Amino acid sequence: MKIGTKVTLSLIIVFIIGILISGFALANVLENKAESEIDSKAGALMAMNNSIRTYTNDQVQPLLLPKLDTQQEFIPEAIPTYAVRETFEYFRKSPDFASFFYKDATLNPTNLRDKADDFEADIVNRFRREPETTSISGFRDMNGSKLYYTAKPFPIKNESCLRCHTTLDKAPKSQINTYGTENGYGWKLNEIVATQIVYVPAQRIFDNANRFFLIVMGVVAMIFTAVVVIMNQLLKRTVLGRIKKIATVAEQVSVGDMNASFGSQRNDEIGNLAEAFNRMKYSLEIAMNMLNKKG
Known part of the structure; x- marks a missing residue:
């Protein structure tokens, strides 16, 4: 999942x-x-x-x-x-x-x-x-x-x-x-x-209370639904989408495509992860160049 x-x-x-x-x-x-x-x-x-x-x-x-x-x-x-x-x-x-x-x-x-x-x-x-x-x-x-x-x-x-x-x-x-x-x-x-x-x-008073209950719970349910949708979109845009992009670039690098770039990153945890992968790519590129020269 x-x-x-x-x-x-x-x-x-x-x-x-x-x-x-x-x-x-x-x-x-x-x-x-x-x-x-x-x-x-x-x-x-x-x-x-x-x-x-x-x-x-x-x-x-x-x-x-x-x-x-x-x-x-x-x-x-x-x-x-x-x-x-x-x-x-x-x-x-x-x-x-x-x-x-x-x-x-x-x-x-x-x-x-x-x-x-x-x-x-x-x-x-x-x-x-x-x-x-x-x-x-x-x-x-x-x-x-x-x-x-x-x-x-x-x-x-x-x-x-x-x-x-x-x-x-x-x-x-x-x-x-x-x-x-x-x-x-x-x-x-x-x-x-x-x-x-x-x-x-009592029936009319309880009917009014039940009607008010349904209205309030309907509003609360709509708010909760909106929160779930907004949180899901924020998660996709700020976390999952960026991680997916980093994973794609890392996959490209792993098969020898050194031109693949992680691009500019925000100054946050995911940005730090991308920078770490960037440094690893540079280190890998240097190591590959050294091997090629010895060969």
Whole structure:
């Protein structure tokens, strides 16, 4: 195998290894960045929903609770969970946010709309088993879409919540008339009864990250290819071509052609090699002349 071929193959191997390593590192960075971006969106939505919950609990509920016992029909707007869910549905009406979801996923809800499915129930039970866990995040496939979820425990901190969720005799009559007597009772103070869970569509963000990855790796590959081609041409012009010329002249001299010339050389290592061959040619020429005179 010629030196040029060896050098070219060596450069290609080195650059392929470099591309693989840099691609792996870049993929990890982009994936972490995408997850961080998704988590940031989920956190912002969670904070917004909790703000609505606090507002409803502190300012709206005190105005509406006294009416619950006098009304035949329950007033759900007095319940923070209902207010948060309804507000979020308005938020989802925008096409940009139609794939976002929020739910107070409850094991035993009054309104069955808030009933936790099996996946969410497992999260609630985990929060119950691990009181030190304050947040759980990950990915879930729903309706053919990949969603990123952030879940937080939902314990009963306010005694006002227990009025509607302990026993039937304490619950407002309008609530019983609306939701019945089977669900949403038996809650206890400080008990984790649900999880606040936000679902954020992740596929578009990961698609953008993958697209950026392909663009960057394409640019890097083109740069590496250009470097290989340039290095190969420089090697041929500055090293291999000159060595080949020296070898040709040396071959001519070896068969007795003393008129062959190495020509002018640059002041570098290959030039020094050519000068050494030049001196050897002169020495050989002198020796040949001496032999001819003796003969």
